[in-house]
Amino acid sequence: MRLNRTQIPQEPLDGIVRGALSDVARERLKADVVHWGLEQARHGQSVTEDLLQHEYQKRLHTAERQLRAIEDEYDRGLETAQARLHASMEVQKKALVERMHEPTSHRANSSAAPMTRRNLLMALGLVGVPAATAFGVTRVAVPPADAAPASDPNGLGGDAGWHTDPDASKIDNVKLSAMTNGDTVYMPFPGATQNPWPNHLSRLFPPPARPALRGRVREFTLTAQEKVLEIAKGVKFAGWTYDGTIPGPIIRVTQGDHVKVTLKNQTQHPHSIHFHSIHPSNQDGVFQTVLPGESGTYEFDAQPFGVFPYHCHTEPIDQHVFRGLYGVMIIDPPQPRPPAREMVMLMNGFDTNFDQGNELYSINGLPGYYYDNPIQLKAGQLNRIYLVNMTEFDAVNSFHMHANMFQWFPAGTSLTPTYLNDVVHLGVGDRGILEFTYDAPGRYMIHAHQNELTILGWKALFRVL
């Protein structure tokens, strides 16, 4: 079969205009320029909108010139690749014809899959797959289901002399690095805020546990408020909050307490509080919505002991959750856990540009803040973290502890740990308790074990004295 030109994707490909940066790359460029502007301002330069616009145009021009150079190189390689592909097809065809004479052969598919730009680039060893896709230069064409046998998922001819893996030795790392100035491929982190909400430590350090007391009633009031919060340096987030912070206040009760939580809704939207744990269906916060300007009370007997998220459950639930309506509830065992330095850490993300993905990550709503402002601990002291994952848009979040290990109590529903580890991954809504002791003074890092999340703010330090 002869490969003709029409089988190769032509420009423009999936709406990509030749030499034009993808929307994602442009967004990143804008973020770079904003970051640059902030740096300029920090160094006392006056930064105007015109200056930012000029800088953006300049960088866009340079980036698009680089992109055109790459595309030119791609075109030059295209002819070579075509010849190589053709040669490969001939080999396959010959083999196929030979096999067709064997009665046991049932190989149904003789046609090759269309060659995608990605396959071409891989075949040419021009660029690695991550860089190619990251720059929007390529789109992966999905071949029809019958286009390639299972043993040859890339449709490159399997055993017939084609390699489906890019050869690392042929990847031009200089060119790759030039594309990002050698920087991280993620958005630049703007820096931690220097203006955290004044009561942020009340979200980090919980009130003390209370031993069980028969017939005790515990009452709480949460106020739903719309509030613009400075979550990172120069980054304002229009939050929907419980009590003005993201996350909301810690609710700490003891197993057996009768709990009454009143929600006052001072926002323009209906909201609710859905607590995890065991309680009657009519107190679950799914159908018990509080309208704007109104109040409602949820009542339940606290059970079982453990650590739980609470969050708004009003539709559309993604909107209500990602804007910040969540927090942590601790239900203590009747006999409280051993004395320890206790902390609550809620892992979250912030979608600051409404693209259904997070631009910043944090514990307790302050990306990078507890890295710049370490949490003090004492050597030899037992520490306990109540950890909850409420990160919308990411399937998992994780917690990694440096130079130490922790006992892990999944969901905090047992007094016996399941294992000793230094990393734990949690799906959304999952949680647990960590217990650990540092033997020696020093600075110790904790962070997500996904580099993107760390770079974008989920990192903190313990200063152990």
Ligand SMILES: [Cu+2]
């Ligand atoms: Cu809500």
